[in-house]
Amino acid sequence: MRRKGLASMAVQTVETSAASGTSAAGTPAAGTPASGTAAPSGTVDLGPASGLSCRECGTRFDLGPIFACAECFGPLEVAYDLPLGDPEALRAKIESGPANIWRYAPLLPVPADVADKPNLNPGWTKLVKADNLAREIGVEPGKLFVKDDSGNPTHSFKDRVVAQALEAARAFGFTTLSCSSTGNLAGAVGAAAARAGFRSCVFIPHDLEQGKVVMAAVYGGELVGIEGNYDDVNRFCSELIGDPLGEGWGFVNVNLRPYYGEGSKTLAYEICEQLGWVIPDQLVIPIASGSQLTKIDKGLKELIALGLVEDKPYKIFGAQAEGCSPVSAAFKAGQDVVRPQKPNTIAKSLAIGNPADGPYVLDIARRTGGAVEDVNDEQVVDAIKVLARTEGIFAETAGGVTVGVTRKLVEAGLIDPALTTVVLNTGDGLKTLDAVAETSQATATIPPSLEAFRSAGLAG
Amino acid sequence: MRRKGLASMAVQTVETSAASGTSAAGTPAAGTPASGTAAPSGTVDLGPASGLSCRECGTRFDLGPIFACAECFGPLEVAYDLPLGDPEALRAKIESGPANIWRYAPLLPVPADVADKPNLNPGWTKLVKADNLAREIGVEPGKLFVKDDSGNPTHSFKDRVVAQALEAARAFGFTTLSCSSTGNLAGAVGAAAARAGFRSCVFIPHDLEQGKVVMAAVYGGELVGIEGNYDDVNRFCSELIGDPLGEGWGFVNVNLRPYYGEGSKTLAYEICEQLGWVIPDQLVIPIASGSQLTKIDKGLKELIALGLVEDKPYKIFGAQAEGCSPVSAAFKAGQDVVRPQKPNTIAKSLAIGNPADGPYVLDIARRTGGAVEDVNDEQVVDAIKVLARTEGIFAETAGGVTVGVTRKLVEAGLIDPALTTVVLNTGDGLKTLDAVAETSQATATIPPSLEAFRSAGLAG
Numbered sequence: 001m002r003r004k005g006l007a008s009m010a011v012q013t014v015e016t017s018a019a020s021g022t023s024a025a026g027t028p029a030a031g032t033p034a035s036g037t038a039a040p041s042g043t044v045d046l047g048p049a050s051g052l053s054c055r056e057c058g059t060r061f062d063l064g065p066i067f068a069c070a071e072c073f074g075p076l077e078v079a080y081d082l083p084l085g086d087p088e089a090l091r092a093k094i095e096s097g098p099a100n101i102w103r104y105a106p107l108l109p110v111p112a113d114v115a116d117k118p119n120l121n122p123g124w125t126k127l128v129k130a131d132n133l134a135r136e137i138g139v140e141p142g143k144l145f146v147k148d149d150s151g152n153p154t155h156s157f158k159d160r161v162v163a164q165a166l167e168a169a170r171a172f173g174f175t176t177l178s179c180s181s182t183g184n185l186a187g188a189v190g191a192a193a194a195r196a197g198f199r200s201c202v203f204i205p206h207d208l209e210q211g212k213v214v215m216a217a218v219y220g221g222e223l224v225g226i227e228g229n230y231d232d233v234n235r236f237c238s239e240l241i242g243d244p245l246g247e248g249w250g251f252v253n254v255n256l257r258p259y260y261g262e263g264s265k266t267l268a269y270e271i272c273e274q275l276g277w278v279i280p281d282q283l284v285i286p287i288a289s290g291s292q293l294t295k296i297d298k299g300l301k302e303l304i305a306l307g308l309v310e311d312k313p314y315k316i317f318g319a320q321a322e323g324c325s326p327v328s329a330a331f332k333a334g335q336d337v338v339r340p341q342k343p344n345t346i347a348k349s350l351a352i353g354n355p356a357d358g359p360y361v362l363d364i365a366r367r368t369g370g371a372v373e374d375v376n377d378e379q380v381v382d383a384i385k386v387l388a389r390t391e392g393i394f395a396e397t398a399g400g401v402t403v404g405v406t407r408k409l410v411e412a413g414l415i416d417p418a419l420t421t422v423v424l425n426t427g428d429g430l431k432t433l434d435a436v437a438e439t440s441q442a443t444a445t446i447p448p449s450l451e452a453f454r455s456a457g458l459a460g
Numbered sequence: 461m462r463r464k465g466l467a468s469m470a471v472q473t474v475e476t477s478a479a480s481g482t483s484a485a486g487t488p489a490a491g492t493p494a495s496g497t498a499a500p501s502g503t504v505d506l507g508p509a510s511g512l513s514c515r516e517c518g519t520r521f522d523l524g525p526i527f528a529c530a531e532c533f534g535p536l537e538v539a540y541d542l543p544l545g546d547p548e549a550l551r552a553k554i555e556s557g558p559a560n561i562w563r564y565a566p567l568l569p570v571p572a573d574v575a576d577k578p579n580l581n582p583g584w585t586k587l588v589k590a591d592n593l594a595r596e597i598g599v600e601p602g603k604l605f606v607k608d609d610s611g612n613p614t615h616s617f618k619d620r621v622v623a624q625a626l627e628a629a630r631a632f633g634f635t636t637l638s639c640s641s642t643g644n645l646a647g648a649v650g651a652a653a654a655r656a657g658f659r660s661c662v663f664i665p666h667d668l669e670q671g672k673v674v675m676a677a678v679y680g681g682e683l684v685g686i687e688g689n690y691d692d693v694n695r696f697c698s699e700l701i702g703d704p705l706g707e708g709w710g711f712v713n714v715n716l717r718p719y720y721g722e723g724s725k726t727l728a729y730e731i732c733e734q735l736g737w738v739i740p741d742q743l744v745i746p747i748a749s750g751s752q753l754t755k756i757d758k759g760l761k762e763l764i765a766l767g768l769v770e771d772k773p774y775k776i777f778g779a780q781a782e783g784c785s786p787v788s789a790a791f792k793a794g795q796d797v798v799r800p801q802k803p804n805t806i807a808k809s810l811a812i813g814n815p816a817d818g819p820y821v822l823d824i825a826r827r828t829g830g831a832v833e834d835v836n837d838e839q840v841v842d843a844i845k846v847l848a849r850t851e852g853i854f855a856e857t858a859g860g861v862t863v864g865v866t867r868k869l870v871e872a873g874l875i876d877p878a879l880t881t882v883v884l885n886t887g888d889g890l891k892t893l894d895a896v897a898e899t900s901q902a903t904a905t906i907p908p909s910l911e912a913f914r915s916a917g918l919a920g
Contacts, residue, residue: 099559099584120852121586124559126613131578132657151611153586153852155890191852197592201918206905214893217900220849222918225905236908243910245919389680392580392613392651430615430890433674440677445666445685448696450703458661458682459705 044171046078049109052258053079055360063109065172065255075356076258077298078109087307091277094269094308099124101160101266107302108266109259110167118196119166122159123266125151127274127422132390137407139417145280146403147271148393148425155428156349156396157292158188161263162252166192168259169250176201176249177221180233183212184349184427189252190219201249203233215431264292268299271422272309279303279314281419284406286398286426287318287327287372288350290357297364317415318361318372319405321345321380321397327358331365331372338362346377346435347397349427371414375404383407384429384436394429402426504631508543509569512536512718515820523569525632525715535816536718538569540762547767551737554768559584561620561726567762568726569719570627578656579626582619583726585611587734587882592850597867599877605740606863607731608853608885615888616809616856617752618648621723622712626652628719629710636661636709640693643672643809644887649712650679661709663693675891724752728759731882732769739763739774741879744866746858746886747778747787747832748810750817757824777875778821778832779865781805781840781857787818791825791832798822806837806895807857809887831874835864843867844889844896854889862886 044063052061056074067076083090083106090106097103101123102115115121126148134144152159162185169177177193179185180203193200200221204213205228217223226233240246241254250256272279279300285293297316303309320328323345330338338358343351355361365372375383380397383404388394395403402423409415429436446452453459504523512521516534527536543550543566550566557563561583562575575581586608594604612619622645629637637653639645640663653660660681664673665688677683686693700706701714710716732739739760745753757776763769780788783805790798798818803811815821825832835843840857843864848854855863862883869875889896906912913919 118591126581132655151613153611154854155615155888187854191848191854193852194849195592195852204902206902210897211893213902214897214900215854215890217902218845218848218854218889218896219852220845222904223902224913224916224918225902227905227907232908236910236913239910240913245910245914385678385680388651388678389654392653392655392679394614394647394651394675394678428615428890429678430675430888433671436678437670437674440674442664442666442673442677442683442685444682445687447687448692450696450699450705453684453696453700454705456684458684 045111046109046168046171046259047111047114048080048082048106049078049259050081051079052076063171065168065174065250067255067257078258078262080107080109082107082302082306084306090306091308094273101163101263104266104269107269107306109164109262111171114167117167117170119163120153120159120192120195122152122163124270125149127271128391128393130391130423133387133403136386136390137403138410139415139421143418143420145271145275145420145422146387146391146393146425147267147422149267150393150395150399150425150428154184154187154191155431156184156188157264157267157424157426158184159192160266161260162188162192164263165250165252165256165260166196166198168256169198169252170196172250174248174250175199178202178237178249178251179253180204180230180237181216182208182230182348183431185253186212186216186223187219190216190221190223193221194219203237205230205233261291261295264295265299265302267292267424268296269303272300272303275420277309279309279312280422281313282315282317282370282415282421284317284319284402284409284415284421284423286350286402286424287320287355287358287361288352288398290318290327290355290361292426293318294357294360294364297368314368315370316364316368317370317405317409318365319402320372320374321347321350321401322374322376323347324351324353325374326353327355327361328372328374330358331362336362345380346432347380347401348432349396349398350401371409373405373408373412373414375401375408379404379408381435381439385439387425388429393425395425396427396429396432397435398427399425399429400435505571506569506628506631506719507571507574508540508566509538509719510541511539513539523631525628525634525710527715527717538718538722540567540569542567542762542766544766550766551768554733561623561723564726564729567729567766569624569722571631574627577627577630579623580613580619580652580655582612582623584730585609587731588851588853590851590883593847593863596846596850597863598870599875599881603878603880605731605735605880605882606847606851606853606885607727607882609727610853610855610859610885610888614644614647614651615891616644616648617724617727617884617886618644619652620726621720622648622652624723625710625712625716625720626656626658628716629658629712630656632710634708634710635659637712638662638697638709639712640664640690640697641676642668642690643891645713646672646676646683647679650676650681650683653681654679663697665690665693721751721755724755725759725762727752727884728756729763732760732763735880737769739769739772740882741773742775742777742830742875742881744777744779744862744869744875744881744883746810746862746884747780747815747818747821748812748858750778750787750815750821752886753778754817754820754824757828774828775830776824776828777830777865777869778825779862780832780834781807781810781861782834782836783807784811784813785834786813787815787821788832788834790818791822796822805840806892807840807861808892809856809858810861831869833865833868833872833874835861835868839864839868841895841899845899847885848889853885855885856887856889856892857895858887859885859889860895
């Protein structure tokens with residue numbers, strides 16, 4: 001790990017203020033408490049989760065709504081007592097489980113009876129064999145797959161992570177689910193809270209596009225517009241979490257972040273199970289905070305440790321938009337430090353200028369022999385349309401980023417076209433219609449006559 | 461059946477022109493050929509489908525791209541050689557099948573190897589136990605379920621029916637997939653054609669809202685704006701299908717309509733299997749053309765005939781928007797004839813003023829002891845929001861219609877709150893954002909300060 005201890009965290013905190021990126025409020029300011037409001041005491045049952053562990057110094061903590069190490073301010077992650085010993089029995093148990101993420105409950109920080117509790121039951125989305133796309137971008141047909149997370153309840157992968165945060169909130173006795181958001185997360189939190197009987201309070205920049213406001217408001221929770229930009233919203237949330245006003249509040253991506261992040265592991269589990277319990281040779285994953293990529297790597301390593309898949313080499317590739325490519329820039333420059341950028345891209349769901357997990361992403365890409373690459377907005381739009389016309393999958397801009405980067409990496413010879421490649425689409429094109437609006441129009445407009453149709457030259 | 465033979469069909473054809481409803485171009489004008497363009501000859505393998513049968517006079521026809529009886533102009537439907545005899549074996553086969561509609565391939569007009577062909581693999585959507593909604597509308601918790609078809613690949617039930625039409629098109633050697641549409645169907649056809657390697661050509665009114673044009677165009681097929689209203693589009697398509705220009709074209713809802721319609725049976729199959737192979741006591745189904753409701757009834761009867769479920773009484777309720785309620789009006793008036801209406805409702809996906817299957821719907825509602833009811837646009841909006849805030853499901857206007865009608869029928873004592881009820885949501889709220897935009901806004905807008913937040917009175 002390149003990022004160590006208090007000193008570098010303090011630097012990063014300072015830089016957070018400088019960047020106008022949509023970074024989650026996950027980095028504690030030095031000197032502020034690292035925990036959220038105190039939860040009621042009592043026995044916390046989060047299944048195999050045995051505690052929290054600092055990713056930097058390894059210090060262990062009890063399960064609780066805390067997110068930064070009291071020793072070194074490093075990020076905390078969930079530690080497990082995993083069900084080692086009988087992979088066949090575990091595999092059979094998983095395969096007979098529900099068609100959602102709870103089939104993997106024995107590997108997640110959730111109680112064993114989680115499937116009986118009211119939640120949105122996300123996951124088990126389609127892994128689409130994408131032969132048409134493969135031919136289009138130069139991969140051997142049969143070797144390319146799209147993991148399409150637009151099939152989740154609110155049509156993005158955020159349902160996976162929010163579902164974990166919800167169970168943690170339940171376990172800690174929180175009654176309000178909250179987050180700062182400019183899009184997918186707001187809908188995922190609002191919907192999950194509604195179904196689970198939680199109050200929700202979501203904070204957004206006051207000038208968000210009307211469509212996104214409607215999507216966030218329709219679930220009936222509190223929706224608060226903050227006069228300021230997304231950085232102001234995040235700073236406000238950090239204040240609120242340390243104040244009595246925020247008592248009983250679970251911020252999914254702040255004081256519940258260690259649990260929240262684990263939801264991304266389910267993408268690794270599903271991909272491998274859907275491939276017949278085999279790790280793909282190459283994975284292309286979008287980078288926003290970088291958490292998704294690091295948790296997918298964690299999930300793959302767990303599957304190996306559990307004996308559910310054979311240990312084999314795999315390469316992880318990270319995908320960014322050129323207009324917000326701090327990790328890609330660091331990778332290409334051979335640097336260990338990620339320099340924050342001011343985002344300017346249509347891929348807004350990836351527009352985190354100062355990605356918290358950037359250094360870990362660099363580590364993983366280098367360790368596995370992968371890479372981090374970026375594409376410009378024009379290439380993003382083109383890739384969205386290529387995916388739609390080859391496979392009938394309408395992706396949001398983040399999906400355009402991964403498909404575009406995959407094409408670029410194949411052309412550069414970094415992705416081997418003869419090996420199995422899985423590309424993630426993490427969201428739905430209906431949420432980013434503007435990206436393709438200008439170039440997706442009627443082929444022709446004609447009067448209702450066969451003669452006009454004949455003249456238009458469209459008969460097949 | 462109330463509608464008999466040529467005479468009433470001719471009347472209905474005349475009335476189609478008078479109504480400005482979004483009726484599918486499924487009713488042949490008297491005297492025009494009832495078939496599409498000739499398909500290449502050869503053995504047609506559509507699995508258990510043994511032929512086509514006239515719903516009015518029972519005349520049998522070979523499988524082919526025809527949709528109206530040559531004897532009486534009645535609508536044709538698919539006849540089957542169903543796998544009778546060993547329900548346990550069939551149930552086991554289904555349960556070990558894929559998590560999509562192809563688990564029911566032995567009961568559908570598709571070849572046995574359909575799951576290996578490129579298509580969108582729709583279906584196996586969630587059946588959500590809706591206890592919060594139940595409490596809200598006066599149903600016993602544990603007894604109310606929402607079948608949420610927004611989880612389909614293009615987020616509406618249309619993926620189910622288009623998937624059947626696609627297999628028929630393949631079998632008949634068509635190379636272009638087509639339809640007239642103002643919304644969900646355009647996306648479903650465009651996406652399915654893209655993935656299957658078909659050309660697509662979708663016809664829309666030229667002045668369709670931009671968002672819908674983008675959704676239809678993004679899959680890269682031909683999208684033709686017709687200068688005129690939806691009736692003009694349909695008339696044009698009827699002309700095209702009888703012209704050499706349309707040779708090799710499969711219009712999913714015209715010359716492929718008998719196969720297309722069968723896709724709705726899968727809703728019945730899935731609901732019963734998801735309830736543990738039990739028919740629910742009460743079903744609430746939206747009515748556009750009425751085809752979905754009649755095919756769900758057909759599916760339930762097949763399950764009984766096959767011994768997959770126990771024979772028991774069930775009530776089918778139809779749901780319409782007040783602004784387009786020809787079937788509801790006929791039901792309440794005790795009439796057998798459905799008088800066309802000029803639609804004026806926000807529930808545009810149900811706005812068929814002259815529903816082809818209206819008389820069959822009346823038959824089924826009366827035979828099963830159900831009813832047909834309608835709600836006004838305000839109630840539709842309210843019901844969308846009730847469903848969103850109780851269960852986290854964001855439905856399109858059609859889902860607002862079914863939930864609103866369910867509430868009304870419970871209040872009227874027509875739905876028994878102690879019996880199992882399944883309500884259909886057939887589409888996605890992201891596609892009809894306008895319906896709830898005005899009433900789904902931020903709770904408050906404040907400066908980024910705790911003091912302002914305290915003053916707003918939103919602390920939990």
